[in-house]
Amino acid sequence: MxxxxxxxxxxxxxxxxxxxxxxxxxxxxxxxxxxxxxxxxxxxxxxxxxxxxxxxxxxxxxxxxxxxxxxAVAFSDHARAASEQVVLSRDIGSHRLELIDDVDGAILLITLSDPQSGVYCIEARAPTGTGVRLDLGQPVGTALQVLLSDDFPETKALKALLVQPDTILFLILKAGPK
Known part of the structure; x- marks a missing residue:
């Protein structure tokens, strides 16, 4: 069927x-x-x-x-011009995702083209099915940002998935505050 x-x-x-x-x-x-x-x-x-x-x-x-x-508000099936290299930035629909190196870990920065009221989260899925979903909170202006520290299993898993070019990403908007 x-x-x-x-x-x-x-x-x-x-x-x-x-x-x-x-x-x-x-x-x-x-x-x-x-x-x-x-x-x-x-x-x-x-x-x-x-x-x-x-x-x-x-x-x-x-x-x-x-x-x-x-x-999802936006999704990305794979990084543009994906190769076997580590991916540090990519588009998710009309939004831009960047990983910025920091002493305490990587900073995930998502620049929204049209921010909406509500709480965002990101889900990353490898083609094999492994995945993680993480709350990003409400945008400040047009930006969502979170520290991807190796101290937390969820942020460590997200960081590992984000650098892979074949990871599928979903930007999800949850209901706004009531």
């Missing part, structure tokens, strides 16, 4: 509309609804069972990445 098949799309929409983010995964493997809800989650806490599923099942990984592409 093709992904653009109307029956598949109706099924996916029904599953995605079902709020499964807090529902336990009782079956042997997650359902389509679980995978899509995990992509749209508002928190950054990784569900180890879902992460294992994304690593081991290319079909679920592809659907997860498609869901992220549809909900």
């Amino acid at each position: 093709e992904r653009d098949d109307p029956v598949f799309m109706a099924f996916a929409a029904r599953q995605a509309a079902t709020d499964l983010t807090d529902a336990p995964i009782d079956q042997a493997s997650p359902s389509l609804g679980h995978v899509l809800a995990y992509a749209k989650r508002s928190g950054n806490v990784a569900d180890l069972r879902m992460e294992r599923c994304l690593l081991e099942t290319p079909h679920w990984r592809r659907l997860y990445l498609d869901q992220l592409r549809g909900t």
Whole structure:
């Protein structure tokens, strides 16, 4: 069945509309609804069972990445003119990402072309499925910045993924303050 098949799309929409983010995964493997809800989650806490599923099942990984592409403010499938070199800057949609060396670690600087009110986060995914999602906070002017220190596993993992040219990046905007 093709992904653009109307029956598949109706099924996916029904599953995605079902709020499964807090529902336990009782079956042997997650359902389509679980995978899509995990992509749209508002928190950054990784569900180890879902992460294992994304690593081991290319079909679920592809659907997860498609869901992220549809909900993210911007995404980048690979660095322009990617080679085997380390990537220190790249575009994410119309936004610019840069890694700046610092004594305490690297500084991740994202310059937004059209900042919106709300909390941003970034998700980086290797083609193999490994990934990390990190809150960036609200922009100050047009900038989002965070220190990627080796002292924290999340920022260390993000830094390792960001320098790889084939890493897929998603810039996600969460709901603004209420």
